[in-house]
Each structure stands twice: as C-alpha cells, then as structure tokens.
Amino acid sequence: MTEIDAKTDALVPAWLYLPDIAEMLDLEVTKVRQLVKDGQLIAVRRGENRALQVPAAFIDGDKIVKGLPGLLTVLKDDGFSDEEMLEWLFTADPTLPGTPAEALSENRGTEVKRRAQALAL
Numbered sequence: 001m002t003e004i005d006a007k008t009d010a011l012v013p014a015w016l017y018l019p020d021i022a023e024m025l026d027l028e029v030t031k032v033r034q035l036v037k038d039g040q041l042i043a044v045r046r047g048e049n050r051a052l053q054v055p056a057a058f059i060d061g062d063k064i065v066k067g068l069p070g071l072l073t074v075l076k077d078d079g080f081s082d083e084e085m086l087e088w089l090f091t092a093d094p095t096l097p098g099t100p101a102e103a104l105s106e107n108r109g110t111e112v113k114r115r116a117q118a119l120a121l
Helices: 006-011 018-025 029-037 068-077 082-089 100-105 109-119
Strands: 015-017 044-046 051-055
Touching: 006 082, 015 018, 018 029, 018 051, 044 082, 068 082, 068 100, 068 109, 082 100, 100 109
Parallel strands: none
Antiparallel strands: 015 051, 044 051
C-alpha cells in the first residue's frame, strides 16, 4: 500500500475506506483487500490514522467502475507506481475532456485505455 503526497491527494475529490467499499460491493473486507492486492483497485494510506482508502470514483454503485482493473494493469505494465497512476487518472486531460477517471465512469473506457497504452510508446 502506498503513501501519497499532498499534491496527488488533493487531485482525488473523494475517498472511501475499505469497510465502506466492502459494504457497497457486498463483500467481506478481506475480499476488498484481495482486490487491492490483485491490482484491481488502488488503496493508499492517508489521513491522520493512515487508514487505507480508495478513490470513490473507482466504485460505481455496487461494483468497480467498468474497465478500471484492465486500465490499472496497462498502467502498471507501463511502469507506473500507484501514486503515478492516481495522478494520471485524476489530472484533467483537455482532449478527453475531463479526467481519465471521469471518462471511465462515463463509460468511455476504450478511449482512456487507448491513451494509457500510448503512454508506453
């Protein structure tokens, strides 16, 4: 699990604790931890208690945002750290428009994944 700097932390509009995600996804907290370990979610330690939190934008109702796990795999394969992935996902891209995280939640994952693949070139 990653510690992030204040700049990256400020890019993410809202965070969720793992127990909250477990409740939303109707899973045990251990399963959510496994999703993080497997790279399907990014969790970082933040706040005074350094508790693990995940960007709220990664959860869509009762499921993980469509396309997120595959996108995280592409970025990791490109050599991105968790912090770099968060920075890229939550930094506005005028050509999308919006942030890659917003585009994912708007079901524009193909375009986001294409851009992530282009980063490796």
